[in-house]
Amino acid sequence: MRIRNISPFGRLEVTAVGLYVDAGEEFDVDDAQAPALLAQAENFVAVTSTTSTATTSSQSASAAGTTDPAAVPAA
């Protein structure tokens, strides 16, 4: 399964998969790992498109709307 980092905290150290993942970056996890990460709705979302590829942090962060500097932060 492919997952995207949508966290409001930017680059994450994801111990489940042993990876550092940039803001907006997509990465692959196996089916056993996915539920524990996707349960963290603040940090991760499943990538549903079958044509998705790894993206740069700036591209995907913008798409996810997580680092829009003009946005009012969530309380």
Add this chain to the structure above:
Amino acid sequence: MPTPVQSHTGTGLDGSLGLAKEGTYADPAAVPTRFFEWLTANLGQDRNTFTSKGINSGRQMAAASKRAIVTTAVKGDLSLEVPSSMFGLIFEALMGKVTPTAPSPQGDTAYSYAYTLGAQPSLMVQQNVPFSPDSPLLGSLESFNYRGVMVTSAEFSCATSGVLTAKVSCLGQSMDHSTVTTPNAVYADGATLFSFAGGTVTVDGTVAATLSDFGVTVDRKLDNARYFFGGSGKPAKAAAKDLTEVSVKTGIQFDDVTLLTKWSTDASVAITATFVGQPIAGSTKKSSVTFTIPVAKIDGDLVPGLTGPDVVKLSPTFTAMVGAAGTEPLTITYVTADTAS
């Protein structure tokens, strides 16, 4: 490409601490979304039992069958170095109200969150405890999930040899646990700390040039000894049993009589303590934590004595109080790259 991190070891090094704000008090489905590098994480479950004192002529000791669990509760402390990311959750759990401010000017990436006293949200706290290297469960973790956790007090301090740290005391309702084979910890990789070197304390707007110790304690005076029939022996949500107390401890050289004069007339002083960290990427600002207390009274003995050959030092303490209407007695301001509190 993502970069690999190291695997786990089967020792305490694998332990992790995760928190989340509960949408519903003591929600059994809540999972942690923020993980912190812990110094100690000692939440635990208190269990009160009742043992019958009834006399049975056929035995001279209490019977195992006549013992019952009466009440349970969660309490304990977390000790952390305050990081430049994710910590807004703990500030909010302590203070209650958060007022976010968007980055300025447009294009900047530094967000500011102001925490003031209000109704506190509850947390779920997860302590993932590793099995020993000699265990057949090596590599697995026991996840202890503490639910309905309220922050009852927190002490922030910074020694001259260290960084800003927090001791967070908690009360909670329940605990459940399960064995997991997949670690779920997720850390903010860009988090940094707030060193003594970046600390500044002012009194009445003037930098305290010889102040060398600082600590602020916020005590919400919560109590969770609130047990009711129908509650299965678990406490209701912790509630305030007294006025919130905010106190500041300091150590300062005897430089002049300004504080002494204030103390002798019980005059009010204003205190700010700012801890500036590392630059925020994409911003001209640096991460920071600021404690602002507009009105405080000086406690303790401010009359210096002659105690030895060293520089004469004072240890004033300050108690924050409500001043002018509409002025918050304590504001904690967190400047961070986090786009959510």
